[in-house]
Amino acid sequence: MELSTTGDKKRYKVGIPRALHYYRYYPFWKKLLEELDVEIVLSPPTNKKIVEEGVTHGFGELCIPVKIYYGQVLKLVENNPDLDFLFVPRYVSEVPESYFCPKFLSLPDVIKILPEVPKILNFEVNVKEFPISTSAIELGKQLGKGQTASVDAYKKAQKYFDEYHNFLRDGGSVNHALRLVHRNLPFKLPKKQTKGDLRFLLLGHAYNIFDSFINLDFIKKLHEQGVEVLTIENLPEYLFKKPVIVNPRGGILRNYWRHEEEIMQAIRFFLTKGKNEIDGVIFLISFACGPDSLISELIMRDMKVVGLPFLEITMDEHSGEAGMMTRIESFVEMVRRKRKKLGLEPRWKSKIKFYEGT
Amino acid sequence: MLISFPNMGPNWVAFKTLFTALDLDVVVPDPTNREAIKIGVKYSPEFVCFPFKATLGDFVNAIEKGADTLVMAIDCGPCRFGFYASVQERILRDMGYKNIRIIPLDQADLLEFHWVKTLQEVSGRKDLFIYSKYIKAVIYFLKKAKLLNDIQTAEGLFRAYERNLGDTTRVVNELLEKLDKANTLVELRNFKKVIKNDFNSIDIEKSRTPLRVGLSGEIHISLEPYVNLDLRRKLGEMGVEVHQSLSLYDWVVHKFHLNYHRKWLEHLAKPYVPMDIGGECVWVLGEYIDKAKAGFDGFIHSYPFTCMPEVTARTIITNKLKKMYDLPIIYFSFDEQSGQEGFRTRLEAFYDLMEARREREIKSTPEFMANGQKKIYPQYGGEFYNEIAQLIQAE
Ligand code: SF4
Ligand code: SF4
Numbered sequence: 001m002e003l004s005t006t007g008d009k010k011r012y013k014v015g016i017p018r019a020l021h022y023y024r025y026y027p028f029w030k031k032l033l034e035e036l037d038v039e040i041v042l043s044p045p046t047n048k049k050i051v052e053e054g055v056t057h058g059f060g061e062l063c064i065p066v067k068i069y070y071g072q073v074l075k076l077v078e079n080n081p082d083l084d085f086l087f088v089p090r091y092v093s094e095v096p097e098s099y100f101c102p103k104f105l106s107l108p109d110v111i112k113i114l115p116e117v118p119k120i121l122n123f124e125v126n127v128k129e130f131p132i133s134t135s136a137i138e139l140g141k142q143l144g145k146g147q148t149a150s151v152d153a154y155k156k157a158q159k160y161f162d163e164y165h166n167f168l169r170d171g172g173s174v175n176h177a178l179r180l181v182h183r184n185l186p187f188k189l190p191k192k193q194t195k196g197d198l199r200f201l202l203l204g205h206a207y208n209i210f211d212s213f214i215n216l217d218f219i220k221k222l223h224e225q226g227v228e229v230l231t232i233e234n235l236p237e238y239l240f241k242k243p244v245i246v247n248p249r250g251g252i253l254r255n256y257w258r259h260e261e262e263i264m265q266a267i268r269f270f271l272t273k274g275k276n277e278i279d280g281v282i283f284l285i286s287f288a289c290g291p292d293s294l295i296s297e298l299i300m301r302d303m304k305v306v307g308l309p310f311l312e313i314t315m316d317e318h319s320g321e322a323g324m325m326t327r328i329e330s331f332v333e334m335v336r337r338k339r340k341k342l343g344l345e346p347r348w349k350s351k352i353k354f355y356e357g358t
Numbered sequence: 359m360l361i362s363f364p365n366m367g368p369n370w371v372a373f374k375t376l377f378t379a380l381d382l383d384v385v386v387p388d389p390t391n392r393e394a395i396k397i398g399v400k401y402s403p404e405f406v407c408f409p410f411k412a413t414l415g416d417f418v419n420a421i422e423k424g425a426d427t428l429v430m431a432i433d434c435g436p437c438r439f440g441f442y443a444s445v446q447e448r449i450l451r452d453m454g455y456k457n458i459r460i461i462p463l464d465q466a467d468l469l470e471f472h473w474v475k476t477l478q479e480v481s482g483r484k485d486l487f488i489y490s491k492y493i494k495a496v497i498y499f500l501k502k503a504k505l506l507n508d509i510q511t512a513e514g515l516f517r518a519y520e521r522n523l524g525d526t527t528r529v530v531n532e533l534l535e536k537l538d539k540a541n542t543l544v545e546l547r548n549f550k551k552v553i554k555n556d557f558n559s560i561d562i563e564k565s566r567t568p569l570r571v572g573l574s575g576e577i578h579i580s581l582e583p584y585v586n587l588d589l590r591r592k593l594g595e596m597g598v599e600v601h602q603s604l605s606l607y608d609w610v611v612h613k614f615h616l617n618y619h620r621k622w623l624e625h626l627a628k629p630y631v632p633m634d635i636g637g638e639c640v641w642v643l644g645e646y647i648d649k650a651k652a653g654f655d656g657f658i659h660s661y662p663f664t665c666m667p668e669v670t671a672r673t674i675i676t677n678k679l680k681k682m683y684d685l686p687i688i689y690f691s692f693d694e695q696s697g698q699e700g701f702r703t704r705l706e707a708f709y710d711l712m713e714a715r716r717e718r719e720i721k722s723t724p725e726f727m728a729n730g731q732k733k734i735y736p737q738y739g740g741e742f743y744n745e746i747a748q749l750i751q752a753e
Binding site: 058059061062063092098099100101102103105106109110113114246247253254256257287288289290291292293294296297298301314 | 404406434444633635674676691
């Protein structure tokens with residue numbers, strides 16, 4: 001924390017549950033809130049108890065990430081009875097043509113009615129209605145900050161967030177980067193880099209990919225099998241400039257889900273120009289996820305056309321270690337065999353970076 | 359070119375008129391049935407919401423009956439519905455129906471008629487582009503949709519009083535046939551009378567005191583009897599008055615921003631969910647509060663398994679509204695595995711619960727005791743509702 005309390009004014013204590021959009025926006029939130037003179041309390045990494053808690057509170061038809069969110073909120077509140085606020089943002093729309101999944105639209109509404117939660121710190125991102133700077137001003141108001149201070153904080157947060165993204169595009173992994181953010185360390189790649197003879201693109205929502213408890217340490221398992229892993233966050237920005245048109249031959253539809261758009265933009269690249277940059281694709285989805293139920297169908301149909309190895313894994317709170325391991329092993333095995341049969345050398349160079357025009 | 363569209367209960371009557379008024383050829387799919395569901399399930403993504411599967415099944419049925427152009431409503435977020443048409447079209451092509459087109463009907467701009475332009479292109483018929491024709495199409499569509507809404511209102515009340523099980527259902531089916539054939543403005547203008555007359559011919563037992571239940575939820579599941587296991591009819595035949603303002607007409611009027619009832623519901627729901635998050639979430643919350651305030655005996659929320667907005671609605675009712683308003687509620691989440699068995703038992707248990715609650719309510723309210731141990735319900739419902747209610751009350 002670079003900022004200290006100014007005089008006798010008490011700093012607000014704000015809790016952030018380590019779930020859902022934490023894996024996407026935490027660096028931005030942290031900078032924004034700290035610039036607004038707030039003390040942040042983060043809930044611990046997901047564990048068995050948190051999942052169990054979440055599962056008892058959310059009912060069966062909810063997707064597991066939202067159940068974990070419940071569990072994280074309850075844990076946070078239990079551990080910190082002195083919180084002034086709980087930070088539960090409402091992400092409606094981040095770019096004008098898109099929405100988030102309906103569950104993000106109503107997140108504060110389902111959390112604020114849980115027993116004994118402190119006041120919710122409102123932060124609504126809805127660029128269909130107003131710019132994000134306005135959201136920041138509204139946030140500042142609740143913390144007793146003026147307009148200039150809030151806009152300033154927003155600008156600084158955005159700048160920091162851009163740096164963070166650049167670091168990821170240089171090959172930093174999200175979990176490593178989040179650790180650096182949390183400890184206020186500069187962005188630096190770890191000395192030890194994982195090397196492998198295969199490279200997979202790992203698709204899915206950040207909270208499925210980077211919550212290593214719920215996905216049973218998926219990335220580590222792949223590393224152990226000699227597989228290097230790319231995620232959407234590592235890919236260059238230009239891949240995400242053009243919108244994806246679903247079903248271009250018929251009733252043209254512009255994809256309107258923000259996350260899914262990124263997933264489909266990434267896959268579009270690897271289906272065409274980037275075909276030789278990876279050896280396979282794995283899509284991690286959560287049971288009962290609405291958007292992914294449709295997107296994975298489209299991706300699967302595209303993959304069949306191109307002939308790129310594709311594995312879809314649906315996880316829930318009952319996913320078992322053994323079953324997951326077998327599926328990964330046999331998939332990796334299959335890809336290796338296929339490559340050998342075709343007599344292919346590793347096609348890509350070890351450096352994870354694609355420039356425009358590759 | 360032969361046009362078709364998916365089923366949504368009785369609303370084929372309105373959809374059909376939209377196209378016949380444009381002088382297009384239409385084939386109506388068979389009522390949704392086991393075979394259609396089987397095919398829909400087989401070719402749909404495993405975890406997609408049930409209406410996707412059911413409507414895909416309808417499409418295959420329509421194609422086998424000769425349809426080549428399918429019309430499907432779409433919207434642009436935030437829920438899955440916007441993807442239906444595109445993904446279904448892709449699936450149909452992969453299934454081998456190469457020359458099929460799904461024309462998306464964007465419900466956000468019904469009056470802009472982009473879809474008519476597309477139909478014109480597809481059919482190669484320039485004469486579709488006559489302005490007066492669309493006006494007629496829209497007027498017929500809206501009028502029939504409104505009349506279907508009226509039939510639904512009357513049906514919900516009458517069935518609870520019919521002496522011979524099935525009379526109301528028969529009258530409704532006859533009315534649908536008649537409405538389908540009514541294709542002049544004069545007939546449509548007089549149709550309300552037809553509805554009232556036909557219902558009035560049902561032999562009813564006026565002295566009954568049925569329980570009152572509000573029904574709401576995701577629109578396709580709530581309106582298509584095959585997928586909701588004929589919930590409305592079951593309730594009616596158990597002797598329950600069913601009140602449901604959700605209908606195709608209700609939705610379309612909302613899309614024209616003229617639905618004041620929905621605005622009222624939004625207002626009621628605002629403290630709990632301040633915006634439309636897709637599906638019927640906000641309005642379900644509003645309905646629940648509204649029905650609780652109107653002294654109803656129970657509420658039924660039905661939706662497709664894992665439906666995102668409705669799951670949110672359910673969470674908020676369970677964790678908050680139920681505790682505040684204490685209106686008994688039962689949730690039904692439907693998918694291809696829903697069976698009659700557990701369904702019946704649950705409905706019956708819910709009936710008993712509501713009845714016991716009403717008994718207690720009567721015993722603890724002197725006013726109700728004085729009324730011959732009968733609960734007095736507050737005034738409720740729109741104009742047509744009151745006309746129908748009078749038919750039942752009149753001595
Ligand atoms: S996108 Fe899927 S996993 Fe994420 S909150 Fe929505 S339904 Fe759940
Ligand atoms: S509202 Fe429910 S049924 Fe409709 S698209 Fe969304 S999830 Fe599916």
